[in-house]
Amino acid sequence: MIEQALVSVENLAFVSALRNSTYMYPLVNAGHILGISMLVGGIVPLDLRLLGLWRHYPVMVFVDVLRVTSAIGLGFAVVCGVLLFATAAVDYAASLLFQAKMALVLLGVSNALILGRVLKRQDIRSFPMKAPMPFSLRAGAALSLVAWLSALLLGRLLGYF
Amino acid sequence: MPHVRFTYLLGFAVLAAFLAASAVHAHHGWAWATDEEFEITGVIQSVRLGNPHGEVTIDVDGEEWVVEVGQPWRNDRVGLSAEMLIQGREITVHGHRSAKEGERLIKAERVVINEEDYDLYPGRTS
Numbered sequence: 001m002i003e004q005a006l007v008s009v010e011n012l013a014f015v016s017a018l019r020n021s022t023y024m025y026p027l028v029n030a031g032h033i034l035g036i037s038m039l040v041g042g043i044v045p046l047d048l049r050l051l052g053l054w055r056h057y058p059v060m061v062f063v064d065v066l067r068v069t070s071a072i073g074l075g076f077a078v079v080c081g082v083l084l085f086a087t088a089a090v091d092y093a094a095s096l097l098f099q100a101k102m103a104l105v106l107l108g109v110s111n112a113l114i115l116g117r118v119l120k121r122q123d124i125r126s127f128p129m130k131a132p133m134p135f136s137l138r139a140g141a142a143l144s145l146v147a148w149l150s151a152l153l154l155g156r157l158l159g160y161f
Numbered sequence: 162m163p164h165v166r167f168t169y170l171l172g173f174a175v176l177a178a179f180l181a182a183s184a185v186h187a188h189h190g191w192a193w194a195t196d197e198e199f200e201i202t203g204v205i206q207s208v209r210l211g212n213p214h215g216e217v218t219i220d221v222d223g224e225e226w227v228v229e230v231g232q233p234w235r236n237d238r239v240g241l242s243a244e245m246l247i248q249g250r251e252i253t254v255h256g257h258r259s260a261k262e263g264e265r266l267i268k269a270e271r272v273v274i275n276e277e278d279y280d281l282y283p284g285r286t287s
Binding site for chain 2: 052
């Protein structure tokens with residue numbers, strides 16, 4: 001059933017066109033990388049700030065700016081990623097690396113959503129400038145770093161195994 | 162400052178992970194294959210053309226080999242199409258074999274079907 005659905009995804013006209021294209025496929029590939037670079041490029045400094053680095057800069061500057069750029073990056077990565085997946089849906093779906101990567105992405109997204117709520121509930125905005133972050137936030141930031149960097153690593157390994 | 166020390170530790174762990182990953186054999190290009198010219202003839206079993214590169218599975222005396230052909234434009238340039246790569250047809254592949262011991266994987270430079278040459282890499286000797 002699932003396999004049939006995946007095969008019909010691969011056979012969609014625009015998916016076949018993408019699979020056999022000269023320029024579109026590398027362009028979508030580049031879009032996926034752009035999304036990842038925005039996502040990871042934002043999430044790493046944000047998480048490091050929550051963990052205690054750069055404490056003489058206001059934490060909310062990191063939160064307000066980097067949360068937005070990271071979310072936009074995630075959007076790019078997901079849209080382009082879905083297209084890349086569709087060109088070889090059966091193979092990707094069967095790949096353990098791919099499944100693990102998807103689990104990590106889900107973990108990263110849910111962790112980010114929870115972190116957002118904790119930030120609000122703990123009222124970080126009213127913290128004094130150099131105050132260390134509460135343990136829940138530091139734990140969430142560490143988990144975030146591990147989840148996103150591992151997802152990136154697995155994604156890259158997918159191309160080689 | 163225990164927080165900062167923890168952060169640096171984490172940074173080093175991440176760096177170590179990336180260095181380890183970069184040691185993984187690169188699959189694109191020719192670096193993963195041996196330098197030696199390789200030739201093999203078999204019968205086409207299945208074909209999957211498309212990005213990032215096409216794959217033709219062939220049967221050689223009961224053993225399955227995977228032949229990597231080009232990306233779409235490279236195959237199109239020499240007229241190597243799915244209609245040509247029909248199951249049961251004999252194909253001779255000139256190229257380079259995977260350097261991984263026991264792996265039956267070839268990157269094709271040139272394939273021969275019905276005595277016709279399809280030279281995917283005209284700039285390389287094959």
